Amino acid sequence: MSPTRKQRVVVNGKLSWLIDVLSGVPQGSILGPLLFVIFTNDLDNGVINKLFKFADDTKIVSKVGTAEDVKVLQDDLHKLFQWSKD
Numbered sequence: 666m667s668p669t670r671k672q673r674v675v676v677n678g679k680l681s682w683l684i685d686v687l688s689g690v691p692q693g694s695i696l697g698p699l700l701f702v703i704f705t706n707d708l709d710n711g712v713i714n715k716l717f718k719f720a721d722d723t724k725i726v727s728k729v730g731t732a733e734d735v736k737v738l739q740d741d742l743h744k745l746f747q748w749s750k751d
Contacts, residue, residue: 670685670686671683671686672684672686701721705723707748708723708745710748711744713737714727714737714741715727725738725741725745
């Protein structure tokens with residue numbers, strides 16, 4: 666199946682090359698927001714630290730004061746990375 670959408674970036678009025686978009690939900694679609702919520706619903710499964718999710722943005726928040734805190738945060742980041750690969 667060939668891509669049907671393309672995207673580019675505009676910075677300071679300069680345009681990048683158009684590239685094919687192989688994933689995602691087109692903006693303005695009726696089902697887009699619902700499908701996005703269903704798709705990302707399990708993002709925080711097994712994550713210890715707090716996640717803030719809004720639209721297509723996710724932030725992980727952690728107070729890091731000890732080596733154990735660093736390990737917990739790193740483990741959570743690995744879980745989120747694995748989720749994105751899966």
